[in-house]
Amino acid sequence: xxxxxxxxxxxxxxxxxAARDDEAFCDELDGLLKxxxxxxxxxxxxxxxxxxxxxxxxxxxxxLKREDLTHTGAHKxxxxxxxxxLAKRMGKRRVVAETGAGQHGVATATACALxxxxxxxYMGTEDMRRQALNxxxxxxxxxxxxxxxxxxxxxxxxxxxxxxxxxxxxHDTYYLLGSALGPHPYxxxxxxxxxxxxxxxxxxxxxxxxxxxxxVVACVGGGSxxxxxxxxxxDDTSVxxxxxxxxxxxxxxxxxxxRFAGGSAGVLQGTRTxxxxxxxxxxxxxxxxxxxxxxxxxxxxxxxxxxxxxTEYAYITDTEALDGFKTLARTEGILPALExxxxxxxTMQLIPTLKPGTIxxxxxxxxxxxxxxxxxDAMK
Amino acid sequence: xxxLEQTFARIRSNxxxxxxxxxxxxxxxxxxxxxILRALDRAGADVLEVGVPFSDPxxxxxxxxxxxxxxxxxxxxxxxxxxxxxxxRGDIRAPIVIFSYANPILRLGxxxxxxxxRDAGVDGVLILDLPIEEADESRTMLxxxxxxxxxxxxxxxxxxxxxxxxxxxxxxxxxxxxxGVTGARDALAAGAxxxxxxxxxxxxxxxxxxxxxxxxxxxxxxGRWADAAVVGSSLVDVIAREGTSxxxxxxxxxxxxxLKS
Numbered sequence: 120x121x122x123x124x125x126x127x128x129x130x131x132x133x134x135x136x137a138a139r140d141d142e143a144f145c146d147e148l149d150g151l152l153k154x155x156x157x158x159x160x161x162x163x164x165x166x167x168x169x170x171x172x173x174x175x176x177x178x179x180x181x182x183l184k185r186e187d188l189t190h191t192g193a194h195k196x197x198x199x200x201x202x203x204x205l206a207k208r209m210g211k212r213r214v215v216a217e218t219g220a221g222q223h224g225v226a227t228a229t230a231c232a233l234x235x236x237x238x239x240x241y242m243g244t245e246d247m248r249r250q251a252l253n254x255x256x257x258x259x260x261x262x263x264x265x266x267x268x269x270x271x272x273x274x275x276x277x278x279x280x281x282x283x284x285x286x287x288x289x290h291d292t293y294y295l296l297g298s299a300l301g302p303h304p305y306x307x308x309x310x311x312x313x314x315x316x317x318x319x320x321x322x323x324x325x326x327x328x329x330x331x332x333x334x335v336v337a338c339v340g341g342g343s344x345x346x347x348x349x350x351x352x353x354d355d356t357s358v359x360x361x362x363x364x365x366x367x368x369x370x371x372x373x374x375x376x377x378r379f380a381g382g383s384a385g386v387l388q389g390t391r392t393x394x395x396x397x398x399x400x401x402x403x404x405x406x407x408x409x410x411x412x413x414x415x416x417x418x419x420x421x422x423x424x425x426x427x428x429x430t431e432y433a434y435i436t437d438t439e440a441l442d443g444f445k446t447l448a449r450t451e452g453i454l455p456a457l458e459x460x461x462x463x464x465x466t467m468q469l470i471p472t473l474k475p476g477t478i479x480x481x482x483x484x485x486x487x488x489x490x491x492x493x494x495x496d497a498m499k
Numbered sequence: 500x501x502x503l504e505q506t507f508a509r510i511r512s513n514x515x516x517x518x519x520x521x522x523x524x525x526x527x528x529x530x531x532x533x534x535i536l537r538a539l540d541r542a543g544a545d546v547l548e549v550g551v552p553f554s555d556p557x558x559x560x561x562x563x564x565x566x567x568x569x570x571x572x573x574x575x576x577x578x579x580x581x582x583x584x585x586x587x588r589g590d591i592r593a594p595i596v597i598f599s600y601a602n603p604i605l606r607l608g609x610x611x612x613x614x615x616x617r618d619a620g621v622d623g624v625l626i627l628d629l630p631i632e633e634a635d636e637s638r639t640m641l642x643x644x645x646x647x648x649x650x651x652x653x654x655x656x657x658x659x660x661x662x663x664x665x666x667x668x669x670x671x672x673x674x675x676x677x678x679g680v681t682g683a684r685d686a687l688a689a690g691a692x693x694x695x696x697x698x699x700x701x702x703x704x705x706x707x708x709x710x711x712x713x714x715x716x717x718x719x720x721x722g723r724w725a726d727a728a729v730v731g732s733s734l735v736d737v738i739a740r741e742g743t744s745x746x747x748x749x750x751x752x753x754x755x756x757x758l759k760s
Contacts, residue, residue: 120628120630121557121558121627121628121651121653122627122630122631122650122651122652122653122655122656122675123558123653123654123655123675123678123679125630125653125655125656125660126653126655126656126657127655269564269568270554270555275555278557279555279556279557282557283557283558283560283679283680286558286678286679286680287678287679287680288678288679289655289678290678384605385602385605385606386601386602386605386628387555387602388555388557389628394602396602396606398576398606399576399577399578399603399606400553400577400602400603400604400605400606400607401553401554401571401576401602401603402554402555402602
C-alpha cells in the first residue's frame with residue numbers, strides 16, 4: 120500500500136469500528152436491508168435442478184439462496200449500502216468505486232442516489248462492452264462511469280484507477296471497494312456486511328430442512344458472496360465449504376482466473392494472497408466469460424481459510440458455466456448471473472458423487488439479465 | 500559513509516540544490532537505459548532512481564504508466580535491470596536507487612534480491628507500496644549488505660509515522676509533495692514547504708521532495724528548504740518523445756543541465 124493511503128486507511132478502520140458499535144448505524148442499515156433491499160431473501164429448494172443432475176440426483180436436496188432477488192439483482196447491494204452509510208457517517212461527500220460485471224457499480228450508484236452522495240465508477244472498457252446494460256443503469260442512477268483503457272481493461276485495472284482517484288482526493292472521497300479484497304479493513308468489513316447472507320441461510324435451512332447443510336457452494340471472484348455465506352458456517356465443521364473459481368477457457372496463463380489452480384503467493388493492490396503472476400512478479404492477464412470472476416487475486420480470507428483446511432476450491436470453465444446457466448433457466452425458470460452459474464455448474468457435477476439425502480446450499484449471488492447478450496453471443 | 504551519505508553531504512556543503520532523477524528502466528529498452536543512465540550521470544544528476552516496471556503501477560500517473568507499458572513490452576524484468584546495473588555500475592559516479600513495487604521483489608525473494616542488488620552496486624532501495632510497518636525484513640537484509648532503505652512520506656503521514664520513518668530510513672527521506680499520483684505540474688504544491696519542515700523537526704536525514712517537479716524554478720525553490728528535488732514524469736516524457744531518436748542521450752543530458760540551471 121502506498122504511504123499516501125496509510126492515513127486514509129487508518130481513518131477508515133477507526134470509522135468502521137465506531138460505526139459497527141453504534142446501534143443507530145446498525146438499525147439504519149438493518150431497516151434499509153429489510154425495506155429497501157427486500158431482505159431476507161428467500162431460500163428456495165430447487166427440486167427440478169437436483170432431479171436433472173443424475174446419479175443419486177433425485178435424492179440430493181439443493182437449496183438456492185436467492186440473492187438474485189435483492190433490489191438491483193445481486194448480493195453487492197448488501198455491502199454497497201453498508202459502506203455508503205459509513206461514507207456518510209464519516210462526512211465524505213463523494214464516493215468512488217470500481218466495477219467488473221457492473222453489479223457492484225450499479226449497487227454503489229443506487230446507494231449513492233439514495234443517500235445523496237456523488238458517485239464515480241471506474242470500469243474497464245472491455246467490461247463496459249460486455250456489460251453495456253449495466254453502464255446505462257449506473258448513468259441513469261446519476262453516477263459517472265469512467266472507462267479504463269489500461270492493462271486487460273477489466274476489474275484489476277478499474278481498481279488501480281479507483282485507488283489513484285482516492286489517493287488524489289482522500290479528504291472528501293470514500294473508496295467503496297466491492298469485494299473482500301484490498302488492504303485491511305476492507306476484507307473484514309466486506310465480509311461483515313455480506314455475512315447477512317450466511318446468517319439468513321443458516322436460520323432458513325434449519326427451519327426448512329430441519330438441519331444444517333452438508334455442503335455450501337459459492338462462486339469466487341474476489342470472494343465476497345462466498346465469504347458472506349461461508350461466514351455463518353465456519354464453526355460448523357461438518358459443513359463442507361466450497362468456492363468455485365473461473366476456469367475460463369483452460370488453466371493456462373492468461374486464459375483463466377482460477378487463482379488456487381494456477382496462482383502463487385503475491386501482493387496486489389494492498390492484499391497479500393494468491394495471485395496469478397509470471398516469473399518476474401508481474402500480474403498475469405485473466406479471462407472468464409463472467410466479468411465478475413475475471414480478477415487475478417483472490418480475497419485474502421479465502422487464501423487463509425484454505426490454508427487452515429476449512430474451505431476447498433474448485434473451478435468451472437466458461438462452457439460448463441454456460442451449461443449451468445441454461446440448465447437453471449430451463450429446469451427452474453431462473454436466469455442466474457454467469458458468475459453464479461459457476462456455482463450451479465459445479466453443484467451439477469457434485470450431485471452424482473453425493474450420498475442420497477445430502478443437502479447442498481448454493482449461493483445464487485445474482486441474476487442473469489445483464490448476461491443475456493453474452494450468452495446469446497456464446498451460443499452462436 | 501555510504502555513497503548516498505557522501506552525496507548529500509556534498510550537496511549540503513556546496514549549497515546548490517541536489518537533483519534526483521527518476522527513469523523507468525527498459526523504456527524503450529534496457530540497452531538504451533544504459534545510455535540514458537550514463538547521460539544523466541554526465542549531466543550532473545546527483546542520485547539516479549531506476550524504476551522497475553510493474554504491471555499494476557497504482558501510485559503512478561499516465562506518463563509513468565505508459566513508460567511502464569513500453570518497458571514491459573520490451574521484456575524488462577527486475578532480474579534484467581539488476582544484470583544491467585551490474586554491467587554499467589563502474590561507468591557511473593552517482594548513487595543508484597532501485598525504485599520498485601513490492602511484488603517483483605517478493606517474487607525474486609527478498610534475500611536473493613538483496614544479494615543481487617549488492618552485487619549490482621545498488622546504493623538504495625525504495626519499495627513504494629511497502630508500508631514502514633512491513634519493511635523490517637527487507638530493511639534488515641539491505642542494511643546487512645550496506646544498502647540504504649529509502650522511505651516515502653506523504654502529506655497525510657502523521658507526525659508519529661514521520662518519527663518512525665526517521666528512525667528506520669537511511670540515505671535520505673523521499674517526501675511526496677502532494678496527494679495523488681506521479682506526474683508533472685505547472686506549480687509546486689502549496690503544502691510542500693510545510694511538509695519538509697515537519698520532517699526537519701524530527702530528522703536530520705537529507706530530504707528529497709518529489710511529485711510534480713518539472714522546471715529549473717521548481718528545483719531552485721525546493722532547494723531553499725529541501726536537500727534535493729526529484730524529477731520523474733517530465734524526464735520520462737523527454738525519453739518518450741526521443742526514445743527512438745539517435746539524439747536521445749543528448750536530449751536527456753540537455754534537459755538535466757537545464758533543470759540544474
